[in-house]
Amino acid sequence: EVDKIPLEPHQVVNHFRGSYFLSNKAVLGQCLRRCPTSSAAFFPRQYDLRMSAGLRSFLRDYVCLAADLALQEGAPASTTGALSASQVAARILRRRKEWEENGDEEKPERLLACPHECAALLGPGCHLPPKQRTVCRAHVDAFLASAEDSTCSICSSEKASEEAAPARPSWEKQKALDGKMNAWAMKEPCIQRGAGVTVLSGLGKLLESYDRHSACPGQGSGKDCVVQKYIERPLLIQRPWGPSKSDLRIWVLVLDWNPLTVLVHPDVYFRVATKPFNFSSASSGLEPHAHKTNCRDDENRTPLHVVLEAAGPGSSETWLQKTWPQLLDAVRATMLASRDAIMGVREGLAKGPRAFELFGLDFAIDDCWNPWLLEVNTSPCMLDDCGGEHEEELKKWAREATESLLEIVLAHHDGKLKVPTYSELNKVSSDSSEELQRLFSEEGHGGESCLSA
Numbered sequence: 001e002v003d004k005i006p007l008e009p010h011q012v013v014n015h016f017r018g019s020y021f022l023s024n025k026a027v028l029g030q031c032l033r034r035c036p037t038s039s040a041a042f043f044p045r046q047y048d049l050r051m052s053a054g055l056r057s058f059l060r061d062y063v064c065l066a067a068d069l070a071l072q073e074g075a076p077a078s079t080t081g082a083l084s085a086s087q088v089a090a091r092i093l094r095r096r097k098e099w100e101e102n103g104d105e106e107k108p109e110r111l112l113a114c115p116h117e118c119a120a121l122l123g124p125g126c127h128l129p130p131k132q133r134t135v136c137r138a139h140v141d142a143f144l145a146s147a148e149d150s151t152c153s154i155c156s157s158e159k160a161s162e163e164a165a166p167a168r169p170s171w172e173k174q175k176a177l178d179g180k181m182n183a184w185a186m187k188e189p190c191i192q193r194g195a196g197v198t199v200l201s202g203l204g205k206l207l208e209s210y211d212r213h214s215a216c217p218g219q220g221s222g223k224d225c226v227v228q229k230y231i232e233r234p235l236l237i238q239r240p241w242g243p244s245k246s247d248l249r250i251w252v253l254v255l256d257w258n259p260l261t262v263l264v265h266p267d268v269y270f271r272v273a274t275k276p277f278n279f280s281s282a283s284s285g286l287e288p289h290a291h292k293t294n295c296r297d298d299e300n301r302t303p304l305h306v307v308l309e310a311a312g313p314g315s316s317e318t319w320l321q322k323t324w325p326q327l328l329d330a331v332r333a334t335m336l337a338s339r340d341a342i343m344g345v346r347e348g349l350a351k352g353p354r355a356f357e358l359f360g361l362d363f364a365i366d367d368c369w370n371p372w373l374l375e376v377n378t379s380p381c382m383l384d385d386c387g388g389e390h391e392e393e394l395k396k397w398a399r400e401a402t403e404s405l406l407e408i409v410l411a412h413h414d415g416k417l418k419v420p421t422y423s424e425l426n427k428v429s430s431d432s433s434e435e436l437q438r439l440f441s442e443e444g445h446g447g448e449s450c451l452s453a
Contacts, residue, residue: 012354012413015378016257018342019357022334022376026050026189026226031337038451039337041439042330043373044177046228050189050216058184058227060096062203063111064168065182066121067092071165083120083155090165091117097166114154115147122203129208176366179232181279183286186210187226187375199230199291201279230291231372234277235365237310242276246307247293247364247374249381252331253405254357255412257342261419262335263408264328265401269383269394270307272300299388303397306390322437323369329439330371331361333451356409 021027029046032039047058067089074086092111099109112118118127124147126133126140133140146152167173181201186209188196200206206227213223236243251265271293278290288295308315360380363371383398411417420428440452 010414012356012409014355014357016254016342016355016357018344019359019378021338021341022359023378024189025187025228025375027341028334028338028376029226031341032334032451034337035333035451038333038440040174041452042326042333042371044229044231045174046226048222049210049213049225049227050222052221054226055210055222060109060111061229062182062184062206063092063121064096065178067165068168068178069180069182070121083116085120088112088117088120092121093165093168096168114152115143116152116155119147127204127207129204129211131211132207174229176233176368176370176372177229177231181232183230183232183279185228185230186213187228188213188224189226197292197294199286199288201286231364231366232279233367235311235367235369236277237270237272237307239272239276239310241274244273244275245277245291245293245364246270246272246302247362248304250327250331250361250363251380251401251405252335252359252361253408254335254359255409255419257339260335260339261412262331263405264331265405267397267401268304268327269397270302270304271296272302272307274298274300299386299391301383301386301388301390301394303390303393317434318369321434323365323371325436326439327363327371329452330363330373333439334361334373334376336451354413356412358405 021031025046026048029043029048032043045061047061048054049058070085070089071093091113095109095111095113112121119125126144128136128140183199183201184206186198186200186206198209200209210223210225210227213225216222216224234245237246238244248268248270250268253263253265255261255263273290273293274296275287275290279286289297293300304319308319357378358380360377362374362377364374365371382402383394386394386398408417412419
């Protein structure tokens, strides 16, 4: 409908055709996966569960991470002859490597080969959700019965190896994300602002949550959801109720997609969870107010300077020298990854009205102050509903930021704003004498789809 609006010469529209490629979590993930080496530096690995291939990839990742964790714990071999978790873990990672070297892409590998291995690594019992247990009752009964049988051809035929277990692929190993809880966030692709997000630990709970989502007709045999690795080592801000997780919102203004012209507002605001961060209630379900900053019983939006003061000495310098430069790199890579998809929507169609668009990008910060992209929001909140002790400051910031961004938009479309070229920007000297810590190396890793070059 945007293309049908009659505009005066001085008018512009605050929406681009095809911007859903950014706001849809599943499609955004597909765009970023074009360059997994670059996106792994700032985008928690994510799997599209609308397709059966995405579910297989997630299960593979979950099991391999569980194997990694078991090896780190180094559980000793059982004196009764039963398999230990570390023995099973070594088997799994070797099978994964063999499949990658010699396997058939059309035929998924079988990482867990028998019920005893499942029990040793993931715990006893069946991990299928209740509905699927009923559908597959005969298979479930046979599985549980064989788990009680001490004679297993697979266990007896598989010999222990003295070789070290191979590591997982580097793009799967995101250290700040991986922790002993193997926690993941289940998300609905088209819902923004933290709605439809559930943080879970345990394969049974994850599969049960997956099973509750609606089917996705026309997309394959999966459900309408994605699953993303949860950051288990987030930056914690000291609050009266205890150390709490936080994330931030950054405003990004797109003036054009060809040539790609993007501006980032130089200030951000944080959202601090209203419950202390912990996994102690994992068995009964994780506390939403501790793990989702959009889920709040009190106003939790907080200015940047307040968070930096609460984070302690050296935080401001770390923000300026490391986090902020890496945020800019991540924003640039995200827009580059989505540009071709958005431009493809416009090919063969009328140019449409003059446009711009403001996006709100949500980032989590890990305990080493590295940024991780969570989602992209269209029509971000302008903080008109903000309350609490920082209400006046945040509302004033939002008004001034909105006015300044609109001035830039109008100046750009009136031809009064000269956007510097890439070469001109490279000549601008830094205000800091310290070397900035960037997300990517200057030369990138090469390749047609490289987002870091």
